[in-house]
Amino acid sequence: MGYLSVLVGATLWSTAAALVGKGDVGRLPAMGWNSWNEYGCGINESVFLSTASQLVSLGLKDLGYVYVNIDDCWADKNKKRDSRNEIIPDVGRFPNGISGLATQIHSRGLKLGIYSDAGSATCEGYPASLGNEAIDAATFNKWGIDYLKYDNCNVPGSWNDQYSWTPEGMTTTAPKAYDWSTSKTAQRYAAMRDALLQQNRTILYSMCNWGAARIDTWGNSTGHSWRMSGDILPEWSGKYTWHQSWGITNIINQAAFFWNSTNFWGHNDWDMLEVGNGALTTEENRSHFAMWAAFKSPLIIGAKLHSMSKTVLDILSNRELIAFNQDPVYGAGAMPYKWGYNKDGTYDTLHPAEYWTGTSIAGIHIFMLNTRDSSFKMTANFSDVPALKSFNSSTQFIVHDMWTGKDIGTFTDEYRLDVAKHDTAALRITTSDGGCQSKARGYFYFEVDELRYLLPLFVTQES
Numbered sequence: 355m356g357y358l359s360v361l362v363g364a365t366l367w368s369t370a371a372a373l374v375g376k377g378d379v380g381r382l383p384a385m386g387w388n389s390w391n392e393y394g395c396g397i398n399e400s401v402f403l404s405t406a407s408q409l410v411s412l413g414l415k416d417l418g419y420v421y422v423n424i425d426d427c428w429a430d431k432n433k434k435r436d437s438r439n440e441i442i443p444d445v446g447r448f449p450n451g452i453s454g455l456a457t458q459i460h461s462r463g464l465k466l467g468i469y470s471d472a473g474s475a476t477c478e479g480y481p482a483s484l485g486n487e488a489i490d491a492a493t494f495n496k497w498g499i500d501y502l503k504y505d506n507c508n509v510p511g512s513w514n515d516q517y518s519w520t521p522e523g524m525t526t527t528a529p530k531a532y533d534w535s536t537s538k539t540a541q542r543y544a545a546m547r548d549a550l551l552q553q554n555r556t557i558l559y560s561m562c563n564w565g566a567a568r569i570d571t572w573g574n575s576t577g578h579s580w581r582m583s584g585d586i587l588p589e590w591s592g593k594y595t596w597h598q599s600w601g602i603t604n605i606i607n608q609a610a611f612f613w614n615s616t617n618f619w620g621h622n623d624w625d626m627l628e629v630g631n632g633a634l635t636t637e638e639n640r641s642h643f644a645m646w647a648a649f650k651s652p653l654i655i656g657a658k659l660h661s662m663s664k665t666v667l668d669i670l671s672n673r674e675l676i677a678f679n680q681d682p683v684y685g686a687g688a689m690p691y692k693w694g695y696n697k698d699g700t701y702d703t704l705h706p707a708e709y710w711t712g713t714s715i716a717g718i719h720i721f722m723l724n725t726r727d728s729s730f731k732m733t734a735n736f737s738d739v740p741a742l743k744s745f746n747s748s749t750q751f752i753v754h755d756m757w758t759g760k761d762i763g764t765f766t767d768e769y770r771l772d773v774a775k776h777d778t779a780a781l782r783i784t785t786s787d788g789g790c791q792s793k794a795r796g797y798f799y800f801e802v803d804e805l806r807y808l809l810p811l812f813v814t815q816e817s
Contacts, residue, residue, distance in 0.1 A: 372574040372619035373547070379556045380578030382680050383621045384501065384652040386421025386467065387414075391588075391626055391656030395427035395478060398447040399455055406462050408659035412667060415464060417676055419655060421501050421558075422459050423467030426478045428452070434481040440493045441470075441481050456498035467501030468494060472542040472563070473508035482508065484542060491549035491557075499557055504546055504577075506539075506563040513538050521565030521582055521608055522598075523701070539567035540576065547576050560623065560652070564598070570612050574620025579652050582615075583608050586625035588632025590776060591704050602628070602642050603725060607706035609649050610690045616650050618685035623652050630657035630666035637777035639669050640757070641723055644778040647675040648710055648721050650687035674716075674756040675780060681714040688712035688721055692738055695725055708732070711739050717784040718742060719756070724773040733770045734781060742783065749785060756780035 375381070387405055389397050406422050409415045430442040443452050450458075452468065459466040470490060471482035483490040483504070494502060515537045517528035534540060543561050550557050559577035563569055564584050573580035583605045584598035591601040605624050616622045624646060629639045646653060655670060693700055694708030709732075710721040718741045722732045736742045736751060745751075753762045753769045757780055762769070764786075773779050 372617070373576065373578075374619055375558070375578065376556045380558050380620075381618050382682075382685075383650050384421055384558055384560065384579065384654065385418040385676075385680070386423055386465070386501070386653075387419060387655040387659070388423040388425055388467070388503070388626050390425035391628060391631060392658045393425075397424065397427060399450060402455060402466075403458060405659055406459050406464050409464060410462055412659060412662075413671065414655075414659075415462075417671055417673065418680060419653070419670075420463075421465050421467050421654070423469070423501055423503060423654065424452075425469045425503065426476050426505070427480060428469065429476075429480045431480050435486075439486065439489050441490060451497070452499070453497040460498065465500035466498065467503060467558075467560075468497075468499045469503045469505065470546075471505040471507050472546065473506065473513075474510055475508040477505055477507035479508075483546060484510070484513070487545045487549040488552070491546065491553055494557060495553035495555045498555070500555075501558040501560065502546070502550065503560045503562055504543065506566065509542075513542060515539050515567055519566060519568050521570075521612070522584070522600075522604075524611065526568075534568035535572035535575070537567040539563060539569070540572050543569075543576050562623075565608075570615040570622065573615070574617075578619065579621040579623040581625060582612055582622045583624060586628055588628035588634050590634065590638050593703070601703075602634075602638065602645075603706055604703040606645055606723070607701065607703045609645070610693075610707040611701070613649065613687055613689045616685070616687045621650055621652060622687070624649055626654045626656040627670075628656055629670055630655075630662055635776065636665055636669075637774050639666060641776055641778040643669050643672070644675055644721060644756075644780050645710075645723065647672075647679040648688035648712055648719070648780075650679055650685070653679060672757065674759060674782070677716065678712065678714045678719060678756075683715050684713045686712065688719065691740060694722075694732070709734075709738070711741065713741060714782075717754075717782045720779075720781045720783060722773060722779040722781070724775060724777055727775055729772050729774050731770055732773045732779065733768050734779075734783075735768045736765075736783070737767070739783075745785075752784050752786065754782040754784070756782055 402422055430444045433442045436442050456466045473482050473484050475482050519526045561577040561580040565582040569580045584600050587599045589601035591603040629643050688710040690707035691711050692709035695705040696702050705725040708723045712719050720734045724730050750764045750766055752764055755762050
């Protein structure tokens with residue numbers, strides 16, 4: 355006879371207890387669209403209404419892409435604030451105001467996001483929210499906002515942190531035991547959290563501080579997602595001087611060292627999707643989307659929907675990858691279990707970890723990323739995958755292709771295939787008797803100072 359033992363703790367969470375939103379807002383990674391990657395400051399009301407219509411007509415809304423997010427440049431840059439100290443929208447761009455746009459977005463069954471900054475001005479010099487958190491949160495609430503992207507530009511010198519931390523390279527000037535939740539960066543972002551919590555509307559809080567101040571250690575007690583890298587560009591690899599921007603492999607390399615920070619209610623955000631942008635190949639677009647889905651990063655489209663090719667739309671519409679990203683039972687993202695090209699644990703922005711695994715209600719998943727510049731035969735050795743190690747060596751595993759939605763066949767020991775240059779094989783592993791279903795995970799709530807938090811439960815079957 356078996357029994358269940360319930361383990362309470364943060365064995366798989368390296369961060370503090372998570373902040374739980376009402377109505378499950380923020381429990382799973384956000385999905386939607388953002389204006390910045392394709393439009394920059396060239397935005398107006400029609401851009402968002404057209405995009406909203408496309409999300410519906412292309413079937414993306416039904417797949418979960420529900421947030422229509424305004425990025426920088428929506429405010430009146432000259433007038434800034436009115437007599438009530440509320441930010442003034444640019445009436446030339448938004449003749450019906452942000453509230454009028456929200457009404458139209460909501461009528462389509464979608465949600466509206468907006469942008470602000472935890473500094474004296476936004477990255478493009480528009481009015482920001484530092485010192486005005488209460489009034490801005492109340493204004494966003496009044497307008498019907500559902501999502502806030504909160505950036506990190508133009509921070510006054512008086513708000514500079516005592517120590518520095520850079521996720522790229524993981525360098526710091528801080529003592530080993532320093533508590534980053536006490537940093538001034540953490541205080542700036544907590545101020546907006548507290549202001550949002552005072553509203554009668556639940557607003558998803560997306561913190562965009564580029565991984566500074568070890569936000570991976572305090573982010574999930576402050577918001578629902580937090581950026582962990584510089585800005586993404588539609589490039590396969592490389593570092594670019596503009597705003598410390600990065601190619602896709604650079605960000606995957608970072609994710610290999612911070613995968614353990616994501617779970618229900620709190621997600622590493624590896625920046626918006628560039629799928630369909632720039633000169634990315636079909637294979638690079640596939641890898642980009644597959645890995646972001648595997649990381650349980652927010653899936654925020656950054657391409658123009660009205661001119662999107664069917665190939666790109668099919669990638670963004672992959673139901674099985676979305677299902678992994680949005681799994682209701684398993685909150686953790688995929689983890690690297692083998693580097694492949696390099697020795698395990700190697701920091702390499704061109705050739706990051708190639709072998710990743712994660713669990714969903716459908717089974718055990720393996721993602722094999724070919725970082726090489728030519729096709730390469732890659733092997734999923736089942737004995738290498740942590741969740742499969744306990745199975746008998748004669749166990750037959752059903753290998754399923756998440757790209758085609760079809761079973762490939764039954765295999766023991768390993769599965770080998772040719773993976774095209776810069777492509778990713780996305781596989782699901784099960785057994786005929788369901789033996790690959792991993793240990794169920796739940797969660798429990800507790801309250802401190804009227805704030806509701808969550809800690810994970812790990813439920814194991816013992817005999």
